[in-house]
């Protein structure tokens with residue numbers, strides 16, 4: 001699934017950036033070598049970051 005239409009970032013690339021340590025949407029863009037354009041994807045990316053944080057905290061329990 002394409003997450004960021006402007007930069008053609010799919011779920012896998014965003015997920016890899018998050019697994020690589022991105023803590024916010026801007027860091028995801030940077031790790032993917034792109035810049036935010038329209039910003040419509042930011043909410044989706046923030047949601048993916050939140051899911052990742054929740055998964056990590058569950059794994060730590």
Ligand code: FES
Pocket residue numbers: 003004005006007035036037038039040041042
């Ligand atoms: S959809 Fe990601 S910057 Fe426009």
